[in-house]
Amino acid sequence: MPKTPSQTSTAWHSPQWYQRFFAWAMATAAQGYETKMADRKRQLFSHLQGEVLELGPGAGPNLPYFKPEIHWLGLEPNPYMHPYLQQQADSLGLNIDVQTTTLADIAIPDNSKDVVLCTLVLCSVPDLESTVQDILRVLKPGGQFLFIEHVMAPAGSFLRRVQTGLCPLWQVIGDGCRLDRETGKVIESAGFAKVDYQTFEAPVPIAVVKPHIIGAATKAS
Ligand SMILES: C[S@@+](CC[C@H](N)C(=O)[O-])C[C@H]1O[C@@H](n2cnc3c(N)ncnc32)[C@H](O)[C@@H]1O
Numbered sequence: 330m331p332k333t334p335s336q337t338s339t340a341w342h343s344p345q346w347y348q349r350f351f352a353w354a355m356a357t358a359a360q361g362y363e364t365k366m367a368d369r370k371r372q373l374f375s376h377l378q379g380e381v382l383e384l385g386p387g388a389g390p391n392l393p394y395f396k397p398e399i400h401w402l403g404l405e406p407n408p409y410m411h412p413y414l415q416q417q418a419d420s421l422g423l424n425i426d427v428q429t430t431t432l433a434d435i436a437i438p439d440n441s442k443d444v445v446l447c448t449l450v451l452c453s454v455p456d457l458e459s460t461v462q463d464i465l466r467v468l469k470p471g472g473q474f475l476f477i478e479h480v481m482a483p484a485g486s487f488l489r490r491v492q493t494g495l496c497p498l499w500q501v502i503g504d505g506c507r508l509d510r511e512t513g514k515v516i517e518s519a520g521f522a523k524v525d526y527q528t529f530e531a532p533v534p535i536a537v538v539k540p541h542i543i544g545a546a547t548k549a550s
Pocket residue numbers: 355359384385386387388389390404405406407410430431432447448449450453454455
């Protein structure tokens with residue numbers, strides 16, 4: 330059953346000045362990353378159709394990959410992202426519906442979305458396992474979850490030790506972002522019928538966020 334707001338919680342505690350700064354930073358500083366990720370995103374989002382839910386769309390870097398025919402709902406808890414999103418949507422001629430909330434705090438019906446997608450968001454959600462379960466719940470049978478996320482480096486690696494040590498500080502300066510998530514494993518064990526993803530080194534200058542995964546998880550038909 331969908332949750333009601335009273336049954337849920339959100340970890341959205343950043344002060345307003347920080348939310349405003351983070352929105353500005355995402356809108357202005359991520360352009361180089363987006364240019365280098367364009368081919369991967371074009372391929373990942375090439376078959377989007379129907380009811381599409383995006384978690385944490387930020388300033389809207391994924392909007393250029395969407396066709397005007399889709400029904401797009403974005404859950405973006407930082408309200409200072411919304412003007413950037415709207416501006417991007419207007420310039421692309423897209424109709425968007427953005428809500429200032431999270432999947433844990435909105436009653437989205439079970440089996441209602443053809444696609445759920447997110448990029449660089451599952452590192453920040455307060456409860457990864459429960460978010461992935463909610464994604465599975467709201468997807469229609471046969472629906473797909475598409476994701477690009479940065480993750481923890483392989484066990485035993487030096488980079489993983491650095492990520493572990495830096496994680497508490499990174500969480501504070503990075504708007505709740507965690508460096509120690511094994512997001513691929515959580516998606517694999519969530520109950521999807523099929524999970525396909527690749528690990529790759531993202532084109533970013535900061536080593537601790539280089540390990541990325543990109544892929545799709547399909548709900549049973
Ligand atoms: C690093 S930004 C990524 C934004 C965008 N998806 C991108 O690829 O540039 C993380 C985004 O997730 C949002 N966010 C944080 N916690 C969230 C949650 N629990 N549910 C949905 N979005 C969340 C933040 O407000 C922010 O916009």
